[in-house]
């Protein structure tokens with residue numbers, strides 16, 4: 001990759017010469033971290049992350065995306081920005097969700113490599129040098145695979161495991177198992193991914209979809225530093241549906257297969273009942289009728305729901321609303337945005 005090879009050759013002086021307009025050196029690494037009510041973790045997150053990034057000896061930026069936090073996260077983020085201008089703060093006008101927070105951070109990132117990491121310290125910043133090493137070896141997308149997950153419920157582990165197995169079976173894109181959004185993307189791959197503007201996003205799937213040279217790095221996922229997960233069952237199911245509907249038609253096609261199967265079963269039933277009638281054993285019974293009607297009614301409603309999942313997503317795309325709304329961007333030089341002034345009463 002040209003940027004990487006060039007990077008190897010340039011000295012600190014050259015990096016300074018390559019400075020942005022506001023005097024900051026052009027960042028080699030952009031770290032994007034979505035934040036939703038992570039107040040207790042942020043100072044420690046910054047401490048560990050900046051130590052790791054400083055050790056690389058290259059300029060870096062940290063983009064903290066405040067996804068409508070209701071605790072003191074935003075105040076803390078601003079304090080970090082005041083203290084260290086490499087920390088930049090994007091604030092959403094409300095909670096738009098983890099996947100859109102990552103999207104916004106990636107849109108504002110300018111580094112040669114963009115690293116996405118959770119801000120709850122479940123993804124250890126100390127893994128980043130491994131991601132960087134793979135990138136320097138020529139990989140464009142380096143995804144971190146959870147070798148082990150500590151401090152998570154049996155339910156979360158089991159559902160996650162089956163979800164990844166299912167998605168691998170029903171999609172044509174290879175979405176690696178046991179990966180989260182913790183990854184590094186080269187500028188070239190990231191620029192391609194940024195062109196994808198679909199609303200219901202499954203970022204780890206999209207980053208596999210763009211292709212380029214992809215390679216894994218293994219790590220042990222840590223327990224949360226503080227607080228509890230912001231992904232309750234409802235959000236997990238939504239993410240799973242977003243993943244499935246974005247990458248597969250199989251749920252829609254299942255209706256056809258099941259339709260043929262039930263029709264075949266019905267044909268068999270007709271033949272059996274004619275034959276038994278001829279031999280004087282007519283099949284009678286309300287229960288049989290009721291069960292088959294309810295069964296078919298249930299199956300039809302399920303498939304109506306599945307069609308609804310796709311239809312709703314098509315509706316959201318057609319409306320063409322922006323993916324997210326940034327109320328304030330701090331530390332981005334010319335791209336800083338002030339919130340829309342309120343009309344006076």
Ligand code: UDP
Nearest residue numbers: 034035036067097098118119120229230231
């Ligand atoms: N997050 C976010 N918006 C949300 C929920 C979560 O930005 O609506 C952030 C959160 O602060 C964390 C990351 O996304 O940095 C992953 O969330 P969480 O830890 O709750 O998910 P889990 O790791 O349990 O899957």
Ligand code: MG
Nearest residue numbers: 118120122229
């Ligand atoms: Mg987490």
